[in-house]
Amino acid sequence: MTHTQKRIITNNIVMILSTLSAVIGIGFLFWILGVLVMNGVDALSMTIFMEEGAPPGYEESGLKHALIGQLIIVSVATLFGVPLGILAGTYLSEYGQKSKLAETIRDISDIMMSAPSIVIGAFVYAIVVVPMGHFSGWAGSIALTIIMLPIILRTTDDMLQLVPSTLREAAFALGAPKYKVITQVVYRGAKAGILTGILLGVARVAGETAPLLFTSFNDNFLNTDMMEPMASLTVTMYNYATSPYEDWQRLGWAAAFILSMFILSLNIIGRLLIMKRKGK
C-alpha cells in the first residue's frame, strides 16, 4: 500500500467516524426534542391553563398557578436585571473602556455567567430567606436577577462597542453632553443588539430550576403575593416528574413543553433580530 493510499484510507475512516458522531449526537438531541413534543402535545389541554394544582387523581388539575408564578418571578427579575445590566454595560463600553477596572468587571462577569446557579440559590437563601423566616417569590426573583445581570451586562457592553465611534464624535461635535450622546445616539444604534441580549437573558433565567428550589420554593395553588412561597414552571416540573403519579407526570411534561417553546421562541426572535441588523 502506498503512502497516498494510506492517507486516503485514514481520511475516509476519520470522515466516516466524524459523520457518525454527528449523527449520534444530533440523533440524541432530536430524540429528546421528539420526546418533549410528543409528551407535551399529548398532555396539553385548555384545563391546564384554567386550573390550579390538585391532588393526584383529581381530574381538574392544571398549571395555572405555576404559569402565573413563573411569569411574576421572571418579570420581576427582568425588571431589575435589565436596567442594572444595561447601565453597568454602558459603563464598561462608554466610560471604563479598556481600563483595568472595566476589564476586571468583564472577566468576573464572564466567570459568573458559567458559575453554578445552585450556589446563587444558597446565597439568596442566606441573605433573604433566613432573615425573612420563610421562602418567598422575592427571593426567587432576586436569585434570577443575579444570574441575569452578567448576561445583560456583557451583551450590552459588546453591542455598544459595535456602534461606530464616528457616530459618537458627530454627536459630540454638535455639542451634546456625553449622557445625551449615549442615551440618544449610542443606545439607538445598538437597539437591536441590546434587545437580543435581553431576550437571551430572559430565556436563560426562565429555564433555571436549581436557584428556585430553596428561594421561591413551591406552592400547589395560585399565589400572587411575592412575600409568600410561589410556584414556578420549573420547580413544579421537577416535583411532578419525580412523583409516582401518572397524571402529575403528564402535567410535568406539559410544563416542560410550554417552557421549552417559550425559551426557543425567545432564542429564535433574538436571532432574527440580529440577522435583520446584519442584513442592513
Next chain:
Amino acid sequence: MGLIIDKFFAHTTKIIAISILLLVAWIFTVLFQHSMESIQAFGFDFITETKWAPNLEKFGALPAIYGSVVSTFLAMVLAVPLAIGVAIFLSELAPQKLKSPVGVSIELLAAIPSVIYGMWGLFYFVPIIRDTFGGIGISMLTAGIVLSIMILPFMAAVTRDAMNTTPDILKESAYALGGTKWDVIKDIVIPYAKAGIIGSFILALGRAIGETMAVTFVMGNVHKISTDLTAPATSIPVTLANEFTEADTDLYYSSLFELSLLLLVISFTIISIAKFYFLRRKRNMS
C-alpha cells in the same frame, strides 16, 4: 443642569458596574460565614471524611466530591469525541445546505433548560440503563451520560466556532499541496484552533461540574463511594438540591453551605483557567 445630569449618569453607571464586583465578593463572604460552624467542627476532615450522616451530626463531603468528579469525568469522556466529531462535521464536512440548519438547531438545543434533559433521562434513559446493566437504573453512569448529552450542544457549538476561526487561505494552501480533508483538519485546523478548543472544553467542564438539574433526577443522592458505576451516587449539586430544604440543625445547614462554597471555588477555578489561559487570545483578536 446638563453638566449635573452628565456627572450623575457617569457615576450611576460606574457604581452599578462596581457593585457587580462587590456582589461576587459578597457571595463568597456570605457562603464562608455560613460555613464557619462546619469548618470549625470538621476542619479539613470535611473533604476527606466519607461518612455523611445527618442523624449523627457527622458530615463528610468526600462521597459528593467523588460523585462530582466521576460523573463529570464520564460526561467529558463521552462528550469530547462526539463534540469534536460534530464540530468537524459542521465546519469541514457538511454540505453548505446542511451547515446552517444543523448548526442552528444545535445552538438552540444548548438553550433548552437542563431540567428537561434530567426529565428525559429519568423517563427514557433510566429504563435503558436498568435493562442493560441491571440495578435500579438510577446511577453514576446514568448521570454521566445525561450530563454528557446536556453539555454536547454547547461544546460542539463552541468547538465549531473555534475551528471556523482558521483562515480559509491556510486551509486552501494545504489542500493545494495535496492534503486530504483529515490532513487539513489535523495539521492546520486543530493546531490553529487548539487554544480555543481546549478552552471551550474546560469551560464545558466548569459548567458540567456545577450542573444540578440534569443529574438530580438520575443520580439517587446516596452518600456512598462505590466503584460500581451502576450504583446510585451523589454529587455536590445533587446533595444541595435534595437536602437544602430538609436540613434541620445548624451544623447540617453549615455543612451544606460549605459544600456550596466548595462548589463555587471549584467551578470558579476551572472557568478562570479556561478564560485566562486558553480563551484570552481569542478575545484580544476580536
